[in-house]
Amino acid sequence: MSSIDIHPLIALSNQLHTGSAASGAGGVGEANMSSTLQTRGDGGQDYEISLLLFAVCLACAIWYFFVTFLQAVGFAQLYHNYSSKPKPATSPALQLEHVPHVTIIRPVKGLEPQLYECLAATFHQTYPLQKLTIYFCVASTRDPAFPVLKRLLANFPHFGAKIFIEEEDPKLSGHGGERLNLGPNPKIRNMSRAYREVKGDLVWVLDSNVWVGKGVAGRMVDKLCGYQEDGKRGRPYKFVHQLPLVVDNVGASGGGREEARILQGQGEKSLNKTSRAHGGRFEEMFMATSHAKFYTAINTIAVAPCIVGKSNMFRRSHLDDLTSCSPIFAPGIDYFSENICEDHLIGDLIWRKQVQDEIAGQKFHKHGLVFGDLAIQPMAGIPVREYIARRVRWLRVRKWTVTLATFVEPGVEPLLCSAYGAFAVTTLPYFAGIPHTWTSFWVIWLASVLAWMSVDYLVYARLHSCISVELDENTPSFAMPPKKGRRRSFGEWVFAWLGREVLALPIWLWACYGGTTVLWRGKAFRVGLDMRVKEIKMEERRKN
Numbered sequence: 001m002s003s004i005d006i007h008p009l010i011a012l013s014n015q016l017h018t019g020s021a022a023s024g025a026g027g028v029g030e031a032n033m034s035s036t037l038q039t040r041g042d043g044g045q046d047y048e049i050s051l052l053l054f055a056v057c058l059a060c061a062i063w064y065f066f067v068t069f070l071q072a073v074g075f076a077q078l079y080h081n082y083s084s085k086p087k088p089a090t091s092p093a094l095q096l097e098h099v100p101h102v103t104i105i106r107p108v109k110g111l112e113p114q115l116y117e118c119l120a121a122t123f124h125q126t127y128p129l130q131k132l133t134i135y136f137c138v139a140s141t142r143d144p145a146f147p148v149l150k151r152l153l154a155n156f157p158h159f160g161a162k163i164f165i166e167e168e169d170p171k172l173s174g175h176g177g178e179r180l181n182l183g184p185n186p187k188i189r190n191m192s193r194a195y196r197e198v199k200g201d202l203v204w205v206l207d208s209n210v211w212v213g214k215g216v217a218g219r220m221v222d223k224l225c226g227y228q229e230d231g232k233r234g235r236p237y238k239f240v241h242q243l244p245l246v247v248d249n250v251g252a253s254g255g256g257r258e259e260a261r262i263l264q265g266q267g268e269k270s271l272n273k274t275s276r277a278h279g280g281r282f283e284e285m286f287m288a289t290s291h292a293k294f295y296t297a298i299n300t301i302a303v304a305p306c307i308v309g310k311s312n313m314f315r316r317s318h319l320d321d322l323t324s325c326s327p328i329f330a331p332g333i334d335y336f337s338e339n340i341c342e343d344h345l346i347g348d349l350i351w352r353k354q355v356q357d358e359i360a361g362q363k364f365h366k367h368g369l370v371f372g373d374l375a376i377q378p379m380a381g382i383p384v385r386e387y388i389a390r391r392v393r394w395l396r397v398r399k400w401t402v403t404l405a406t407f408v409e410p411g412v413e414p415l416l417c418s419a420y421g422a423f424a425v426t427t428l429p430y431f432a433g434i435p436h437t438w439t440s441f442w443v444i445w446l447a448s449v450l451a452w453m454s455v456d457y458l459v460y461a462r463l464h465s466c467i468s469v470e471l472d473e474n475t476p477s478f479a480m481p482p483k484k485g486r487r488r489s490f491g492e493w494v495f496a497w498l499g500r501e502v503l504a505l506p507i508w509l510w511a512c513y514g515g516t517t518v519l520w521r522g523k524a525f526r527v528g529l530d531m532r533v534k535e536i537k538m539e540e541r542r543k544n
Helices: 008-023 027-034 051-081 115-124 146-155 186-196 216-225 257-266 268-274 279-288 290-301 316-322 342-352 384-401 403-407 414-425 438-464 490-513 538-543
Strands: 036-040 046-050 102-107 132-138 162-165 202-206 237-248 311-315 365-379 517-520 523-527 533-536
Touching: 046 051, 051 290, 051 365, 051 414, 051 438, 102 115, 102 186, 102 216, 115 132, 115 146, 132 146, 132 186, 146 162, 162 186, 202 216, 202 316, 216 237, 216 311, 216 365, 237 279, 237 290, 237 342, 237 438, 279 290, 279 365, 279 384, 279 438, 279 490, 290 365, 290 438, 311 316, 311 342, 316 342, 342 365, 342 384, 384 403, 384 490, 384 517, 384 523, 414 438, 414 490, 438 490
Parallel strands: 102 132, 102 202, 132 162, 237 365
Antiparallel strands: 036 046, 202 311, 237 311, 517 523, 523 533
């Protein structure tokens, strides 16, 4: 082994030990010997490694193989569950009086790409009409999306869907109302009245910018309530959700000419301009590779809650029971109005706390991912700066809600995690025959990154094949299988993969150490250590 190519840390460890042993005497030399390990490297050459360096390398090895294990679990689950269409749900076929009533709450803010199709998917659910209540929530009638909501109600009059307007909420304005009756979270303020008027016990919060297949409502209910194909009831869940997927695609709304007209008048030029940017491709890549693998793996192992909030279903009775302790806010979602990242906090509370049904002896699973179904979000080719802003906002919120997971997050990305693995393999004495050189380090690092990229390519291709999506005449183009068999050319895919990976660590550093301010739904907030947020007024923002 060349002395020039040896790991500098190993060489430094040897020099420090040699120097200490030469300058020390008697017991000092023995003490130094106890702080090092002597082993035989390649070519029969002996070298010594300090216990500290040994411990660091061992930790790197354990972490690398742990992340590899999680990837294997996620990969296996994704290939198994998203390679065919899911089976029809059981609950919609029950006698009508036994079908659980579901209230769907869809908070809306501004125009989103193909908003009409995303919202119209609510009306195409193969779930009994009498057991489905649909609520749209918007801040004011001046919101650009308001005409789209009115058009939907006109096109689907038999559903009795309603639009709730935050400005007209009697709790927040008008006689007896007060804006400060709720915290600053704009999404909670948007949904508060709809939640108070929920019919039945099952609540499905479905973001306005995602599209779901026609059978999703039934399968969500099956999972939550424990309905099985054979007619029996399995153990129910307290909280169920879907795997989100992003498709970077913008175009006219096939089923919503009204929305296309609005976009032409209020922002189509802007959308077409940003469609040439690359931020949407980075977001698409993240959600279909790294996020999909780890999201699926963590929900399979079920050792901790892991949700993103695009499509969640739970029981109102459970949430009200767990939030009835607040002296300020009403039970339910209002309890979280002083927080941001309310979706995670709702799921976390339901995960950690026992509900009255459990105390009475009923058994529940905690969280359940509805495998096979996707919550698909079309995206309008956002610019890179907007992608960075979205990731920074997400990380800054999560660093106080899931602190440990956030601070180890860079270590699950291929460039850094592969460096951990390569350093461990080329330093620890357990890997006989592998030279302890920088050349070996870089060869192993590159091999790991390429293997990682190959797995990501397979996962991306599987999810974006849309094999598991139920297709019919109402399925929008972004949710259909790609016409050419793949959504992106290999060159486009590699560019997006490399771009996202290179940006991952700088984004994380800026999010975690560059401040506590987040921009969300057109407002600025400062996130505190207690996970509460304070809205930053325009005057304060100008001063800063």
